[in-house]
Structures are given as structure tokens and as C-alpha cells.
Amino acid sequence: MNESIIQLIDVVKTFGDQRVLEGVSFDIPTGKTTVIAGASGQGKSVILKLILGLLSPDAGRIFVDGKDITRMRRKEFNGIRTNFGVLFQGAALLDSLTVFANVALPLEERTRLSHEEISAKVIEMLERVGLQGHESKFPAQLSGGMKKRVGLARALMLEPKIMLFDEPTTGLDPEKSMDIYRLFYQTQQQFGYTSVIVSHDIPKIFNLADQVIILNMGKVLIFKGAKDIQGSGAPSIQALVDKTMGNIYHSNELE
Amino acid sequence: MMLHQVEKIGESTLYYLQDLGRMGIFLFHSMAGIFKRPFRFSEFIKQIRVIGGNSFPVIFFTAAFTGLVLGLQGYYTLRKFGSESALGSAVALSLIRELGPVLTALMVTGRAGSAMCAEIGIMRISEQIDALECMAIDPYRYLISPKVLATIVSIPVLAQIFNLVGIYGGYVVGVYLLDVNPGAYFSSMELSVVNRDINLGIVKSFVFALIIVWVCTGRGYFVHKIRNAGYGAESVSRVTTQAVVLSSISVLVWDYLITAMML
Ligand SMILES: Nc1ncnc2c1ncn2[C@@H]1O[C@H](COP(=O)(O)OP(=O)(O)OP(=O)(O)O)[C@@H](O)[C@H]1O
Ligand SMILES: [Mg+2]
Numbered sequence: 001m002n003e004s005i006i007q008l009i010d011v012v013k014t015f016g017d018q019r020v021l022e023g024v025s026f027d028i029p030t031g032k033t034t035v036i037a038g039a040s041g042q043g044k045s046v047i048l049k050l051i052l053g054l055l056s057p058d059a060g061r062i063f064v065d066g067k068d069i070t071r072m073r074r075k076e077f078n079g080i081r082t083n084f085g086v087l088f089q090g091a092a093l094l095d096s097l098t099v100f101a102n103v104a105l106p107l108e109e110r111t112r113l114s115h116e117e118i119s120a121k122v123i124e125m126l127e128r129v130g131l132q133g134h135e136s137k138f139p140a141q142l143s144g145g146m147k148k149r150v151g152l153a154r155a156l157m158l159e160p161k162i163m164l165f166d167e168p169t170t171g172l173d174p175e176k177s178m179d180i181y182r183l184f185y186q187t188q189q190q191f192g193y194t195s196v197i198v199s200h201d202i203p204k205i206f207n208l209a210d211q212v213i214i215l216n217m218g219k220v221l222i223f224k225g226a227k228d229i230q231g232s233g234a235p236s237i238q239a240l241v242d243k244t245m246g247n248i249y250h251s252n253e254l255e
Numbered sequence: 256m257m258l259h260q261v262e263k264i265g266e267s268t269l270y271y272l273q274d275l276g277r278m279g280i281f282l283f284h285s286m287a288g289i290f291k292r293p294f295r296f297s298e299f300i301k302q303i304r305v306i307g308g309n310s311f312p313v314i315f316f317t318a319a320f321t322g323l324v325l326g327l328q329g330y331y332t333l334r335k336f337g338s339e340s341a342l343g344s345a346v347a348l349s350l351i352r353e354l355g356p357v358l359t360a361l362m363v364t365g366r367a368g369s370a371m372c373a374e375i376g377i378m379r380i381s382e383q384i385d386a387l388e389c390m391a392i393d394p395y396r397y398l399i400s401p402k403v404l405a406t407i408v409s410i411p412v413l414a415q416i417f418n419l420v421g422i423y424g425g426y427v428v429g430v431y432l433l434d435v436n437p438g439a440y441f442s443s444m445e446l447s448v449v450n451r452d453i454n455l456g457i458v459k460s461f462v463f464a465l466i467i468v469w470v471c472t473g474r475g476y477f478v479h480k481i482r483n484a485g486y487g488a489e490s491v492s493r494v495t496t497q498a499v500v501l502s503s504i505s506v507l508v509w510d511y512l513i514t515a516m517m518l
Contacts, residue, residue: 054385081389090381092382094386109390
């Protein structure tokens with residue numbers, strides 16, 4: 001197994017005149033948690049979309065599992081995609097399907113499980129994200145935070161090797177955020193997936209992170225865990241961190 | 256200044272070529288998706304219901320009034336030559352060869368085509384299509400192909416319904432309001448309508464169905480890549496209008512081409 005499951009090398013991405021990423025390089029270690037932080041509009045979601053092949057970089061290379069996805073054919077890439085579980089920033093639920101059907105979708109389309117087996121798994125997962133009783137609602141009838149949790153349930157269904165979470169806790173109250181982080185922690189312990197968590201404020205889970213990537217003005221700063229950040233003398237980062245350091249969650253709270 | 260103009264023309268040409276290429280690839284994948292397993296049969300049935308259910312009332316009324324008007328117009332024209340008894344044949348031929356397929360196609364575009372375009376466009380801008388791709392679910396097989404097949408099946412059937420209703424509309428005017436002989440109405444029709452007319456009508460409805468579903472779903476699918484369409488909900492509404500206009504015009508152009516080729 002590779003030490004790093006995802007590698008970005010000198011990735012450049014522009015939209016028209018706007019340079020969003022100006023030569024970004026980092027590795028995502030296998031089986032670990034990486035947090036990508038940065039202010040709004042810095043390109044965090046763009047990075048996830050590049051890794052997912054939904055956008056292609058103007059320059060640079062992206063490796064997933066040792067394979068260069070920037071020069072890969074669609075069909076081959078679909079094979080790689082089965083490794084990913086994704087929670088989109090806007091949840092991206094299929095709005096003509098119920099909560100139940102949304103969560104069941106990946107199992108129905110990608111496995112040969114019977115309806116009963118699928119149903120049992122879906123019910124269990126919905127319970128874990130605290131949505132029991134909402135199975136037959138449609139996405140339009142849910143709050144933002146509930147949608148997020150449905151998206152999370154859907155992403156976890158196939159027990160992927162890599163989980164990408166785009167702002168999993170925006171729109172949730174602190175208690176619900178805590179629940180979500182607890183769920184990450186537990187499912188990661190259980191399945192051992194690599195997780196990449198994007199957040200636009202300094203996340204409260206730095207203590208869970210094995211690596212923190214801060215994206216600023218098209219460049220990245222890479223830190224090994226929270227201690228490393230606290231010790232980095234850069235004043236702007238210090239200011240960013242200090243603001244929220246008070247309520248960092250500790251992993252022992254999450255068990 | 257001159258150079259600037261040339262650059263602009265070049266840019267536009269490139270854009271349209273790219274757009275055409277994209278739509279071509281889209282058509283290929285949507286057709287291929289029909290043969291990929293598992294085929295979403297229940298979705299296909301649902302789409303038939305949506306297309307049929309949405310369009311049937313409109314088609315029924317359009318057909319009835321088209322038949323009534325054809326009956327009136329036909330009667331006054333034919334009377335000048337003393338051949339009112341040929342009314343049935345005139346009404347039936349106009350409907351089967353021309354008005355049935357064309358008006359059905361235009362009505363379905365307005366009712367179902369626009370809805371498909373908007374639905375897929377919204378799925379695109381709300382990242383639902385991206386989500387499907389990320390779950391390694393082929394969006395063509397999952398979303399587009401059932402719509403394509405349902406449209407190709409529904410439109411020819413709806414066109415036949417249009418023809419039938421229209422023919423009875425002409426009958427009502429001719430026989431009840433004016434004084435055409437009821438027997439003559441149908442016998443003139445039987446004598447003059449040949450297989451070739453019916454085939455022409457059917458070929459037309461298949462081609463129109465393909466055009467409509469291709470243009471409407473394709474424009475929705477690429478709503479984010481269409482130039483000057485704006486963003487978000489606005490882009491979906493603009494692109495939907497464009498798709499309806501484009502598919503209506505294409506239907507009329509192909510109507511001419513097919514008639515010219517098959518006559
Ligand atoms: N499809 C696109 N077309 C044009 N510009 C885009 C596109 N997607 C993103 N951008 C631009 O790229 C920049 C980064 O966007 P991105 O969505 O990655 O921000 P973000 O870091 O995720 O912010 P947030 O925390 O608010 O989600 C933004 O300035 C945005 O305007
Ligand atoms: Mg974002």
C-alpha cells in the first residue's frame with residue numbers, strides 16, 4: 001500500500017482571470033485524517049473537485065492510489081471513483097428521491113444486495129446519523145443540517161477507502177457538530193478509511209487531524225497536527241488559530 | 256480593431272464547434288446508456304407517464320381543433336371544385352403526413368421537453384449529477400437514457416392519437432355542420448391514404464422525438480457550459496427557453512428535409 005493515497009504536485013487552477021490555486025503540492029497519508037482549512041473562497045471545494053476529477057487542473061498532476069488521474073480516460077477513472085465517499089458542500093441529494101432512497105441509492109446501483117439487506121443497512125445508518133423517522137421525507141422538506149447528515153449517511157454506505165467531507169458541520173449547532181465528529185471518529189476507527197475534511201473556519205477537530213493544510217492566496221501551508229500549528233510562529237495563522245483554540249474537541253471526548 | 260473582430264469570430268466558431276461536439280458525444284452516451292445494465296425500467300415507465308400524462312390533454316385539444324379547422328377550410332376549398340366528398344381524404348392526408356407529427360412534436364416540446372431540460376439543469380447546478388458521477392453511477396444510464404427511450408416511444412403513439420382525434424374533428428364539421436356524406440368521408444380516406452403516407456408520418460415522429468429529447472436533455476445537462484447563460488436558477492430558465500426554441504425550429508427544419516427526401 002502506498003504511504004500517501006492522494007498526491008497533488010504543483011497543481012494550478014484558474015477560472016478566467018482568477019487564479020485560485022497557484023502551484024499547490026501536498027500528500028494525503030493513507031488511513032489518516034487530513035483537514036483542509038482556509039477562509040471562504042480560497043479554493044477548498046475546488047481542491048476536492050480536482051481530486052474527484054470533476055474539474056481538471058490547468059497544470060500539475062494529481063495521483064490517486066499511485067495513478068495519475070489527470071491523464072486518465074473516463075472509464076478507467078470510474079474504477080477509481082468507487083474508492084471515494086463524498087459529502088458535498090450542498091449535500092447534493094437527489095431531490096426527487098426520499099431520504100431513504102437517497103441513502104439506499106449507492107447500494108442499489110452498485111451492489112447485488114437484496115432489498116431487505118439494503119433496507120436494514122439504510123435504517124441502521126440513518127439511526128447513526130440521528131435521522132430515524134425521517135426516511136420518507138424529501139430533501140426539500142429537510143433543514144440544511146439534516147441534508148448534510150443524509151449526505152454523510154449516503155457517503156458512508158459503501159464503506160469507501162477515502163472519504164472527502166466538504167464542510168460537514170456548517171449549519172449544525174455545536175451539539176450536532178460534535179455528533180458528526182463523533183461519527184467520523186467512530187467510523188474511521190471501524191473502517192480505517194482515509195479522510196479529508198474541508199472546513200472554512202478553523203475546525204474544532206485539529207486534535208483529530210494527523211495533518212492540517214491551510215490554504216491561503218493560492219498556496220498551502222502544511223502542518224503535522226495541532227501542536228505544529230500552535231508552535232508555528234506565523235502571526236496570521238496564530239491569530240486564526242487563537243480565535244477558536246478554546247473549543248477544540250479532544251479525541252477522548254469523541255469516543 | 257480588425258484583429259479584434261477576427262479573434263471574436265474565431266472564438267465563436269470554436270465555441271460552437273465545441274458545443275456541437277459535446278452534444279454529439281452526449282447523444283452517443285445517451286443512446287449507449289439504453290443498452291447498459293441495469294436498465295431502469297420503472298423510471299422508463301414513469302417517464303412515459305410523465306410525457307404521456309403531461310401532453311395528452313394538450314394533444315387532445317390541439318388535435319380536435321386542428322381537425323375542426325381542417326374540416327372547415329377543406330370543405331370551402333373543395334367546394335370550389337365540386338369535390339366536397341374528398342374532404343375525408345384531404346383532412347386525413349394533412350394530418351397523417353404533416354400536422355399530426357409536427358404539432359405533436361411541438362406540444363410535447365412545450366410540455367415535456369421544457370420540463371426535462373429544467374429538471375436536468377437543476378440537477379446539474381445543484382451538483383446532483385456530480386454526486387452521481389462520484390458514486391460511480393453513470394448519469395447517462397441513470398438519468399438520460401430512460402427519458403430518451405420514453406420520448407422515442409411516446410411521441411409516435413401520441414402522434415397517432417393526434418391523427419385519430421383530428422380525423423374525427425374533421426368528420427364532426429364535415430358531416431354534422433356541413434353536408435358531407437358520412438360514408439364518403441371515410442371511403443375517400445381509405446382510397447387515398449397509402450402506406451407511404453403512414454410511413455412518412457411515423458418516420459417523422461421518430462426523428463422529431465429524437466431531436467426533442469436530445470436537445471432538451473442535452474441543453475440541461477450542459478447548462479453550466481453554455482455561453483452567456485448566466486448562473487444558477489437564471490441559467491436554467493434561459494437555457495430551458497433556448498432549448499424549447501431550438502428544438503421547435505429543428506423540428507420544422509427536419510420536417511422539410513424529411514418531406515423532401517421521402518417524397
Ligand atoms: N465553476 C467555477 N467557475 C468559476 N469560478 C469558480 C468555480 N468554482 C469555484 N470558483 C471560484 O474559485 C474560488 C474558490 O472556490 P471554492 O468553492 O473552492 O471556495 P471554498 O474555499 O470552498 O469556499 P467556501 O468555504 O465558501 O466553500 C472562488 O473564488 C470561486 O469564485
Ligand atoms: Mg467550499
